[in-house]
Amino acid sequence: MYAITIPEPGGPEALVWAEVPDPVPAEGEVLVDVVASAVNRADLLQRQGFYDPPPGSSPYPGLECAGRVAALGPGTETSGWSVGDEVCALLAGGGYAEKVAVPVGQLLPVPDGMDLATAAALPEVTCTVWSNVFMIAHLRPGELLLAHGGASGIGTMAIQLAKSVGARVAVTAGGPEKLARCEELGADILIDYREQDFVEELRKATDGAGADVILDIVGAKYLDRNVRALAVNGRLAVIGLQGGVKGELNLAALLGKRAAVTATSLRGRPLGEKASIVAAVREHVWPLVGAGQVRPVVDRTFPMTDAAEAHAALEAGDHVGKILLLRS
Template sequence: MLTVQRTADGGPEVLHLMETDDEQPGPGEVALDVAATAVNRADLLQRQGHYPPPPGVTEVIGLECSGTVAAVGEGVTDWKVGDEACALLAGGGYASRVVCPVGQLMPLPPGTDLVTAAALPETACTVWSNVFMVAGLQAGDIFLVHGGAGGIGTMAIQVAAAAGARVITTAGSAEKLALCRELGAAVTIDYHEQDFVEEVKAATDGHGADVILDNMGAKYLGRNVSALATEGRLVVIGMQGGSRGELDLGKLLVKRGAVIATSLRGRPADEKARICASVAEHVWPLVGAGEVRPIIERTMPLTDVVAAHELMESGAHSGKIVLTL
């Protein structure tokens, strides 16, 4: 099978295509012939040597894919060879074939083709698990998501708006802010020019955000707590702004707030299976109805993986970058 391998830790130039032996599914696993995968920021970190895969997981990069079932392992009864699916992966997506636990396979959302479906699993599972299953976002809540024009952000805006929340988001250009409004954000904040704490307070008459989804980590920690509403929940899913910050516990106590840090990749397979099942139940109907759609900046062949990583690192894109085979 064709795979993308790293020759060393480093920049996009360390990625090279190589032929390796086909992987075969074990008990409770399914092999997919991959039609497409997508680039995530975690892929860049893994390429640089900062985000190794969990123990026992392939070193091949890639956290999601779509494709056709090529083989099923012992005990798998819900899928058969030839079925189309998309999958949440712990690794291995940058390849022509991937093996994953059966619980991490999902049907394609209604009306979605294989290439488009490749842009959905990681963002949908991240947003649904953190914003709804962990933070408990409800209709009428104020929801703040940072980086609204990225893959996670564009998904979060749409799903939260569809659930009846009032969405506030940050982004870094007029074009990206316009996209966020198009997707359902009620309030948009240019993080280069505006203080998001002041803007959130002004837009909510001092209430603040009931739920915040943050990918910046330490850099935004104090300001995020300031922007929280009473009994608000801050969910940190990334550390683009560093891993060590100062937390004012007094401010958090007064607000009876919560700071939650989560990751998806290293969770046990049974937890991922529950998340995938919940996404298929709750998010896929929104996709089928046209209320939620993946925002795809560019579709490129897997052979252009170096250029895809360069585009992701530039920050010039909005939404997802998809790689096809």
């Protein structure tokens, strides 16, 4: 088969479409013919040499895909999946390829009424948001979620899922155009991080109460301000480190608010944990997608062979939602 490879770490030009050995499904895996994948920040880090795949997983980038089941591996004959089924999948790697072997617990059916390629935009964002905002931080109806990077793939999904359970949503984003898109998706409080201090804006909008849950992709740069922005009994979920890895945490402020800080990644979790998250997403999120209440936001698509251009587009930062790679 062909796949996007990374012979040497570097810029987008480091991505090379090359012939590689076909994957062979191991125990508990199925083989999927890939129709589309999506570009995630983790793929950029892997390309730069900063985020190696977990041991035993595909060396090629791509944390999600959509396609058709091509073969059932050992131990999956009674899994309920059949050759030819249209699926999307959460991956530890390998989505930028013609074929990928997927643990059976990480497969999802394509939602009713959705085309196969668009479904590639769903697995990573739905699993990340549901696991962090709902399974860990336990966002409840009537509470306020602050989503940093509201116009990102994660942010656009967080807005919709929070609104679907009756929560209010505040977002940070860069510029009025992105904030307008967030508002269209249901965001209630719009903060331009380039021009405004999100702590002060949130205090004004909530009469000083703050956010019950904060979903943070920035990390160290926002740590102190995130704690100050939390409500009493608030929960901060850190899922990204775009603003650095080391910050100072004011424990007195955290104690005073009886607040909690969690930090998680999805890619390196054990298979059983991923399967539990995928099952929860299928139970709670897939009905919302099928009913049209929640949808993936796709900014643009590229041929998979042009993955370098797609990476450059993500790095430019002018997108809203997801960037997809399509098999020609």
